[in-house]
Amino acid sequence: MFKNHPRGLPVLFFTEMWERFGFYLMLGIFFLYMTEGPNAIAAKSGLGLSEEQGSDIYGTYIALVYLTPFIGGLLADRVLGYRRSIVIGGLLMGLGYCGLAIPGFGPTFFLSLLLIILGNGFFKPNISTLVGNLYNDERYRDYKDAGFNIFYMGINIGAFICNFVAAYLRNTYGWGYAFMAAGIGMFLGVAWFLSGMKHTAEADVLKPAKPGDQPVGQILAAVFGPAAVFGALGWFLPEMVLGAGKTVFLSKSNDAFLFACIPVTYYYFTLWRRADGEDRERIGALLPLFAAVIAFWAIFHQNGAALTKWANEYTRREIPEVVVPVADVVGAVQRVDTSLREVIIRDGHGDPVKGPDGKPAKELGPDPYFNNMPRDQWPKPPAAECTAEVIPPETQAKCKDAQTKLVSTELFQSVNAFFVVVLTPFVVGLFSFLRRKGKEPSTPGKIALGLFITALSTLVMVAATFATHNGADKGSAMWLVATYGVITLGELCLSPMGLSLVSKLSPPRLTALMMGGWFLSTSIGNKLSGILSGLFSLFEHKSGVFFLNFGGALLACFMVLLMLPRLRRVMNKYLK
Incomplete structure (x- = not known):
């Protein structure tokens, strides 16, 4: 796999694999952890937040975690260097993940998120920059797109494995x-990176600043001083103008961030x-592209909120008893308590029925998972001996067997990663074949294709909402498998190609800073993903969010198509 590629690529491949293992493990369970209620076993109790609160925190976190690469990229370009920044970032993230292991919704929870956010800022743009710099050698230059595809496969091996570990x-x-x-x-990833530092040394070269370049302190003051002021305005101004409790983007944190x-x-x-000559053309070619890919990330990262909600509540997840022993081994089984409790009454469209007080009406029933299943399919309540505060050891096995066994919700997060690992060799091979025929699309052309395929993936979920009668019935898991399969093709055409293009077109001394711009686009898109996921319960028909996704991706695709002549001209001029 690494033939014809620099020796530093496997070092960065496995470092990123372990980093993404930690990142996506946390992301796969984060929304579930926040919205899960109390459990008889304290260690399995979540924070009990509402879905709106969970979506808001999820969107803010996933946005900020991709905003800080602006700072990390700038400091690496000018002060720290890329390898040192990666080590600092990895250690901070590892500490943050360990901090989340401490239960409770308090200072430790938010401090842990802050450590992850800052750590990702140091890590993410700089490891991508190192990958690109490895290919500055004339021997490897033609293999850069393929190198980023391979690197991207490492990301998704980690993302695939992690959810089984998380579920178990x-x-x-x-x-x-x-x-x-x-x-x-994350700590394993840092250790691997340190062991292979000599193979990435040649890529860790800082380019001297030009006379007109601003000092780091001046840039940070000029950017984040106004950002703090604008954030405060976003927090207070909508309520002052529109009235108490009013916001522009559904919550005060959304307004403040945007x-x-x-x-x-x-x-x-x-x-x-301020740039001139070659720098001006290079930067000018990238900025409109950054704007266009916001739509992709706004759709893609709904996997951690809206699609997780769909998997948790609207997807049939029962496991046949014959499969349970094998599924238990890989941590795929979630056991659901079937004792009676208060559940929300829903109408034929899956929407809550309002009681006389205007609040959702409730009745006794099993776990909310069964809300949108016919009553004749509800499980029988467990025997009284299984609902006692203390269950004797001799009856624990019987009670465990009586529970309903479901596929753990977070495992659906691995479907995308599985498709990336399986489809990457196919995509790389296809583009290699087209290159030999002289018909390979340009890197910007691949990005436009990725956005179009992403638009098609949203239509799969539109069909799912109609097939389940707007969520009134459980849907097949194949709807999620299909939408992840389609969007993965779009992702492989867009995400690694975007990293490759930023690496190619950025002025050499500003590469990590421009990578920060790419991740700024990711950040804004991620925040929009949280906003769109928050709209999920507000639409009368659940297809509304997915139709919005379709329109946004299609519009972004047309934007890139309109930019293609300019992008090709700049690439032909400076990348010969």
């Missing part, structure tokens, strides 16, 4: 053990405006 640990021992595993994975992005975005505009 949180179902068997509790949430804290799963978060701790994410931290251990307002704060305005001066950061403006900085990149001024970076282009």
Whole structure:
């Protein structure tokens, strides 16, 4: 696999694999952990937040975790170097994941998220920059796109494995053990990177600043000072103008974040405006592309919220008894308590029925998983001996067997990663074949194709909403498998190609900073993913969010198509 590629590629491949193991393990259970209620076993109790609160925190976290690469990329370009930044970032993230293992919704929870957010800022843009720099050698230059595809496969091997580990640990021992595993994975990645430092030394070369370049302190003050002011305006101004409790983007944190992005975005505009000659053309070609790919990330990262909700509540997940022993081995089984409790009454469309007080009406029933299943398919309540506060050891096995066994929700997060690992050789091989025939699409052309395929993936979920009568019935798991399969093809055409294009077109001394711009686009898209996921329960028909996704991806695709002539001209001029 690494033939014809630099020796540093496997070092970065496995480092990123372990980093993504931790990142996606945490992401796969984060929304579930926040919205899960109390459990008889304390270690398995979640935070009990509402879905709206969970979506808001999820969207803010996934946005900030991709906003800090602006700082990390800048400091690496000018001060720290790429390898040192990667080590700092990895250690911070490992500590943050371990911090989440401490239960409770308090200062430790938010401090842990802050460590992960800052750590990703140091790690993410700089490891991608090192990959690109490895291919500056003339011997490897033609293999850069393929190198990023291989690197991207490493990301998804980690993302595939992690959810099985998460499911086993949180179902068997509790949430804290799963978060701790994410931290251990990150520390393993740092150790692997340190062991192979000599193979990446040639790629860790800082380019001298030009006389007109701003000092780091001045850039940070010029960007994040105004960002803090705009964030405060976003927090307070909508309520002052629109009235108490009113917001522009569904929550105060959404408003604050998107307002704060305005001066950061403006900085990149001024970076282009102040540049001249070759730098101006290179930066000017990348900035519109950054704007277009926001739509992709707004759709793609709904996997951690809206699609997780769909998997948890609207997907049939029962496991046949004959499969349970094998599924238990790989941590795939989630056992559901079938004792009666209060559940929300839903109408034929799956929407809550309002009681006389205007609140959702409730009745006695089993776990909420069974809400949108016919009553004749509800499980029988367990025997009284299985609902006692203390269950004798001799009856524990019988009670465990009486529980309903489901596929753990977070395992659906591995479907995308599985398709990436399986389809990457096919995509790389197809583009290699087209290259030999002289018909390979340009890198921007691949990005446009990726956005179009992403638009098609949203239509799969539109069909799922109609097939399940707007969520009134359980749907087949194949709807999620299909939508992940289609969007993965789009992802393989877009995400590694975007990293490759930023590496190719960025002015050499600003590569990591421009990588920060790519991740700024990711950040804004991620925040929008949280906003769109929050709309999921507000639409009368659940297809509404997926139709919005379709329109956004299609519009972004047309934007890139319109930019293709300019992008090709700049690439032909400077990348010969």
